[in-house]
Amino acid sequence: xxxxxxxxxxxxxxxxxxxxxxxxxxxxxVAFTEASVGAGISTLLMLVAxxxxxxxxxxxxxxxxxxxxxxxxxxxxxIYGTLDMPYFGAVDAPIQVHVAPRYINxxxxxxxxxxxxxxxxxxxxxxxxxxxxxxxxxxxxGVLTLLPVLRSRKGDDxxxxxxxxxxxxxxxxxxxxxxxxxxxxxxxxxxxxxxxFGPGGGFQAGVIFAAAIIxxxxxxxxxxxxxxxxxxxxxxxxAFGVLLYGxxxxxxxxxxxxxxDYSVLxxxxxxxxxxxxxxxxxxxxxTVTSVMVIIFFHFAGRKEDKQRMKEEEVG
Amino acid sequence: xxxxxxxLQVIVPLLAAPLCIFLRRPPLVWLFTLIVSSLAFVISxxxxxxxxxxGTIVYELGGWDAPWGIEYRIDALNAFLLLIITAISTVVLLxxxxxxxxxxxxxxxxxxxxxxxxxxxxxxxxxxxxxxxNVFVFLEISSxxxxxxxxxxxxxxxxxxxxxxxxxxxxxxxxxxxxxxxxYQMTGTLNMEDLSTRLPEVAQTRTVFxxxxxxxxxxxxxxxxxxxxxxxxxxxxxAPSIVTAFFAATATKVAIYLLIRFSFSVFGLSFxxxxxxxxxxxxxxxxxxxxxxxxxxxxQTNIKTLFAYSSIAQIGYMIVGFSVSTVTGLTATLLHVFNxxxxxxxxxxxxxxxxxxxxxxxxxxxxxxxxxxxxxxxxIVIGGLSLIGVPLTVGFxxxxxxxxxxxxxxxxxVAVLIVLGSLLAVxxxxxxxxxxxxxxxxxxxxxxxxxxxxFLIPIWILVMANIYxxxxxxxxxxxxxxxxxxxxxxxx
Numbered sequence: 001x002x003x004x005x006x007x008x009x010x011x012x013x014x015x016x017x018x019x020x021x022x023x024x025x026x027x028x029x030v031a032f033t034e035a036s037v038g039a040g041i042s043t044l045l046m047l048v049a050x051x052x053x054x055x056x057x058x059x060x061x062x063x064x065x066x067x068x069x070x071x072x073x074x075x076x077x078x079i080y081g082t083l084d085m086p087y088f089g090a091v092d093a094p095i096q097v098h099v100a101p102r103y104i105n106x107x108x109x110x111x112x113x114x115x116x117x118x119x120x121x122x123x124x125x126x127x128x129x130x131x132x133x134x135x136x137x138x139x140x141x142g143v144l145t146l147l148p149v150l151r152s153r154k155g156d157d158x159x160x161x162x163x164x165x166x167x168x169x170x171x172x173x174x175x176x177x178x179x180x181x182x183x184x185x186x187x188x189x190x191x192x193x194x195x196x197f198g199p200g201g202g203f204q205a206g207v208i209f210a211a212a213i214i215x216x217x218x219x220x221x222x223x224x225x226x227x228x229x230x231x232x233x234x235x236x237x238x239a240f241g242v243l244l245y246g247x248x249x250x251x252x253x254x255x256x257x258x259x260x261d262y263s264v265l266x267x268x269x270x271x272x273x274x275x276x277x278x279x280x281x282x283x284x285x286x287t288v289t290s291v292m293v294i295i296f297f298h299f300a301g302r303k304e305d306k307q308r309m310k311e312e313e314v315g
Numbered sequence: 316x317x318x319x320x321x322x323l324q325v326i327v328p329l330l331a332a333p334l335c336i337f338l339r340r341p342p343l344v345w346l347f348t349l350i351v352s353s354l355a356f357v358i359s360x361x362x363x364x365x366x367x368x369x370g371t372i373v374y375e376l377g378g379w380d381a382p383w384g385i386e387y388r389i390d391a392l393n394a395f396l397l398l399i400i401t402a403i404s405t406v407v408l409l410x411x412x413x414x415x416x417x418x419x420x421x422x423x424x425x426x427x428x429x430x431x432x433x434x435x436x437x438x439x440x441x442x443x444x445x446x447x448x449n450v451f452v453f454l455e456i457s458s459x460x461x462x463x464x465x466x467x468x469x470x471x472x473x474x475x476x477x478x479x480x481x482x483x484x485x486x487x488x489x490x491x492x493x494x495x496x497x498x499y500q501m502t503g504t505l506n507m508e509d510l511s512t513r514l515p516e517v518a519q520t521r522t523v524f525x526x527x528x529x530x531x532x533x534x535x536x537x538x539x540x541x542x543x544x545x546x547x548x549x550x551x552x553x554a555p556s557i558v559t560a561f562f563a564a565t566a567t568k569v570a571i572y573l574l575i576r577f578s579f580s581v582f583g584l585s586f587x588x589x590x591x592x593x594x595x596x597x598x599x600x601x602x603x604x605x606x607x608x609x610x611x612x613x614x615q616t617n618i619k620t621l622f623a624y625s626s627i628a629q630i631g632y633m634i635v636g637f638s639v640s641t642v643t644g645l646t647a648t649l650l651h652v653f654n655x656x657x658x659x660x661x662x663x664x665x666x667x668x669x670x671x672x673x674x675x676x677x678x679x680x681x682x683x684x685x686x687x688x689x690x691x692x693x694x695i696v697i698g699g700l701s702l703i704g705v706p707l708t709v710g711f712x713x714x715x716x717x718x719x720x721x722x723x724x725x726x727x728x729v730a731v732l733i734v735l736g737s738l739l740a741v742x743x744x745x746x747x748x749x750x751x752x753x754x755x756x757x758x759x760x761x762x763x764x765x766x767x768x769x770f771l772i773p774i775w776i777l778v779m780a781n782i783y784x785x786x787x788x789x790x791x792x793x794x795x796x797x798x799x800x801x802x803x804x805x806x807x
Binding site: 077078080081082083084085086093094095096097098099100102103123124125126127128131132134135137138139141142144145146148235236238239240242243246247249250253257258259260261262263264 | 329332333378384426429446467501503523
């Protein structure tokens with residue numbers, strides 16, 4: 001397929017379908033993330049990229065025969081590998097009998113969080129989650145480094161006039177969005193703090209929060225959104241999230257436990273676990289939101305700069 | 316605090332990275348990064364001492380015992396690599412501020428150091444952890460920051476090189492993840508120690524076989540093992556000099572570590588070398604890597620590309636040592652990991668100094684540099700000698716052990732080929748020496764001066780290390796042998 005917009009749409013559909021697939025497999029937390037990241041934000045970022053690069057793919061210069069062979073071998077191996085797998089949902093499968101029983105039976109006493117996924121993700125394997133937050137932070141820093149936004153030379157008047165023209169064009173969408181945005185933000189906060197009890201947590205909440213900001217930026221223009229959200233501030237926020245997560249670990253070190261041992265954060269181990277999970281989820285949410293917003297602003301910012309340059313060339 | 320050293324090793328640079336964002340001013344950030352890296356270096360020395368004195372250190376993260384939680388497990392092998400990575404990172408950073416002042420725009424300096432620290436964190440995390448999935452998470456941190464760092468190169472081709480690396484690296488990482496996933500499915504655990512006890516029970520299944528194949532191919536992509544090396548020359552050529560020096564000396568070493576860890580510790584020696592014809596496969600790939608890459612190096616006109624190809628050849632030597640699969644062979648590999656880090660660190664830093672003074676590393680630009688930059692060129696010559704394997708340099712030590720390992724097994728033809736491969740190194744190093752010392756200097760380049768001290772100090776620290784560890788091999792050989800013996804389950 002040569003039409004990149006169609007490719008992006010298919011990728012979005014793929015994301016949505018895998019989210020449904022995850023729901024069917026009872027992995028609601030994963031489905032949540034996949035729906036918001038895979039189907040939502042990444043589709044949008046790809047579309048922004050396409051507006052800069054052009055809509056259709058260039059003719060391939062090399063023959064894809066070798067790539068095809070590699071793909072066939074890889075696929076074949078994967079299928080071959082499934083032959084000896086335990087059946088899906090089998091009670092005696094190794095994953096059900098080795099590590100999992102402790103998570104299922106004891107996590108309520110040990111961590112005190114009803115959502116087992118959260119207790120595994122944030123406490124038992126909290127260091128992996130820390131690593132993932134750092135991966136996201138790294139991605140944000142990478143985008144900041146490689147796609148610097150040029151200084152805007154247009155004055156505020158231009159923004160105002162753009163605003164006015166937009167106001168007439170998308171009146172209904174704008175008003176509906178204005179009503180929706182507070183609700184989206186509220187929902188994000190709900191997902192953030194309800195992670196202990198139901199599906200949700202910092203990653204999902206961060207993406208939803210960022211989605212609200214991105215929606216605002218799309219409808220009201222990047223300049224306006226930039227006035228609401230200061231660029232330096234958002235970079236600080238991304239760094240702050242990682243630091244918050246890390247400092248929870250450091251405090252537990254200082255309180256005599258191991259790194260990320262939340263039990264020592266408070267006199268009562270369960271209360272300590274609750275506090276620790278709350279704080280680290282907040283850190284994750286903070287970093288994810290900021291990085292998503294940074295990535296969007298820098299992608300979209302490139303586009304506006306390009307447009308501006310074109311206009312100047314014409315004028 | 317001493318009991319927390321394993322985790323501090325990783326989180327000190329990790330937490331320093333976001334702090335860079337708050338510091339903002341480049342000289343300050345540089346100083347801060349340097350201090351943090353030195354601190355990590357001190358920690359790695361302490362860890363190595365502790366491991367050599369009292370054996371493996373286990374650290375349970377979050378206070379959860381493995382396999383439910385994640386644990387850090389530091390034995391001689393881990394401590395050895397942690398030492399190499401932090402030492403190189405610290406020495407390279409000494410020259411960083413001077414070097415990037417000419418190669419990277421000023422407003423990006425702060426982000427450069429942030430990425431540098433993240434990359435360091437990633438590599439340290441991969442090495443320190445005892446959990447297979449945790450390896451993947453830190454692999455992502457180190458790779459993502461590596462892509463961005465390489466793309467920072469002045470030449471626009473750096474972007475393309477970085478993109479190539481991104482595609483290959485991502486495929487490699489995905490393969491490793493698939494392998495780990497299949498392993499988890501068959502054993503129900505992600506902890507390496509636990510995996511090694513539970514995998515033999517299911518070793519005969521096709522799923523485990525496939526998972527092994529995926530992990531090995533994924534690591535070989537990261538390793539740039541011939542013929543999966545195509546991303547490496549461009550990435551090393553167009554990356555900023557400091558980044559090349561740092562990665563050439565450390566990044567592929569981390570992949571070698573993963574290869575050793577997965578095939579020896581996780582899957583176990585008998586499984587790894589019987590399910591796939593790994594021995595003969597790696598022997599052939601290693602040897603062809605040595606020859607193809609060395610010959611390619613001879614024809615390069617860009618010196619950074621030349622030494623990048625030489626790196627691929629050196630990886631070949633490490634893989635040959637690995638394929639012997641004896642204690643001596645593995646010792647040779649580990650020694651070469653250490654020694655190659657010293658050589659390539661020195662060489663690429665010296666090239667960074669040339670880049671700083673001349674703005675290019677094309678072979679033709681080196682005319683007469685032997686007289687204009689005597690100290691820098693002398694460093695390149697000694698580094699080159701070490702690369703060839705001349706006695707009294709570290710290169711000799713590791714090749715000596717490699718030959719011993721091969722002769723022990725009676726593989727004479729391979730030993731002869733290894734010596735022949737070293738002769739190819741003579742050719743490409745000589746080309747550079749000839750131009751630099753026996754050609755008149757270029758017109759209009761008379762004013763080129765010796766590199767500044769901020770370059771000369773780190774370069775000569777590494778050159779001296781090349782000579783010192785070539786003569787006094789106690790530290791490197793002792794640790795490498797201890798690591799190899801523990802992997803084979805031989806008590807020292």
